[in-house]
Amino acid sequence: MCRLRTASAGNLTTMQSVEVTARLDASRTSAVQVLIADCEAIDGFRPVSDQFWIDLAGDDHDVVRVLLIDRHHPDDRGIVQGCAQAGLTAGSWTVETVLHPALRPQLAQLATMMLRAMSDALRHRNSAEWSWLVFAPTPAHDAVAAAFALSPTRRLYQMTRPLPTGLTFDITTRAFVPGQDDEAWLRVNQRAFAWNPEQGGWTLDSLRARIAEPWFDPNGFLLHERDDRLAGFCWTKVHADNTPPLGEIYVIAVDPDFHGLGLGRQLTLAGLEHLARLGITHGMLFVDADNTAAVGLYDKLGFSVHRTDCVYHGRIGRSDTDANAPTSRRPA
Structure with a gap:
């Protein structure tokens, strides 16, 4: 377990630690679901995939979780302020992260903390590669990805149209x-x-x-x-x-x-x-940005791009000490 002091963010303050686990009990699972709901209330969309949601309540041995915990809380176990979860698909790990909205000013610091713990946990597993799926990435996400030598390899458009x-x-x-x-x-x-x-x-x-x-x-x-x-x-x-x-x-x-x-x-x-x-009255879909035929079809059917998500990919174990030059860019 590692600890990191952070700046104050409203009532969410002071010191976070990370817990790495393969399984969550009912209390921890509920805490992460509440965290996701808090983000959805602010953003207007759930910031994790369906696979993340299903794995969250499951007991799959090919799932690893890192919880960001505030230890300065009356609850002896602390309060869950962030979560990273990795699932193994086709020989490669896919990681998703969620952070309480009040802590987003410290996103670079806290996401780095969770990803570093996740990297340490995954490097001993049966894959050398990992991806980080981010919904509506910001320059802060790009900077974190670059620090882990993760390059943007896939962009997903959310396209919408009225019905x-x-x-x-x-x-x-x-x-x-x-x-x-x-x-x-x-x-x-x-x-x-x-x-x-x-x-x-x-x-x-x-x-x-x-x-x-x-x-x-x-x-x-x-x-x-x-x-x-x-x-x-x-x-x-x-x-x-x-x-x-x-x-x-x-x-x-x-x-x-x-x-x-x-x-x-x-x-x-x-x-x-x-x-x-x-x-x-509103329809939507997701499509790979480089699938030009499908994007063109949906454009002709009246869809337009509403949001862009990004998948960053690289090898497990590389970090800012290995990545001296920027390897990531803001998705177009």
Whole structure:
């Protein structure tokens, strides 16, 4: 355990320490969930991925957590002011961090503290590489990433548009049936996302974990079949806690055997129409910034970029002592 004195930030003050653990008890899990809710209330979006959220309450041995604790608190265990969590996907660790909004002026110092503890914990594990996923990064995030020799390797656009679209489409879909369509969906997902281990590496457990989430609605999980095969799908998600509620194209893909038929456009519009029928007035999706074909399609469908997220990547164990020159830049 290491300790670091920090400047005062309102009532959140003085001294933080880090705890590295593979498991959280119910009290610590709840504290991190409250921390995430505090950030969401300020930012208007949840600052962690669905995978982070699922892993947070899980007991996976391939998850490592670092908690930032204020020890100057009446609670003997201290108060959780930050959390870093790492999960192993396709042989590489993905780290996400969350910090209480009142401590953001000290982001560079405190994020460095959590990432250094995480680096020390991961260097003895079974991967030499790690990525840091940051939602809406700032120059402070860029500086921290550079200090760990992490370079921006992937940018994700969150694109939004009002609903309904007023656009026509001609495609037949049906609802996903859990337990019946699982294997067929996994095959198409793996084929369509062979280039993306994070999504293409989903297993039956990954799918079932999402199905178990309270937001899951099979009627919003649209399947399109051709020649007695699953040709493509559009999986939607409603963010009911947003004000107003937000409808997301959660995952969308077409089997490579059915490329060139315009199914991507048709499935997108089918998904957006489903959301509009639920009374949702704003739709959104995430897309890799360098996927120019998809970005171009969504632009033609009336989407615009609302937010840019970034993935920084590098080798575990490198730090500011190894990185004398800047290796990161502000995402465009």
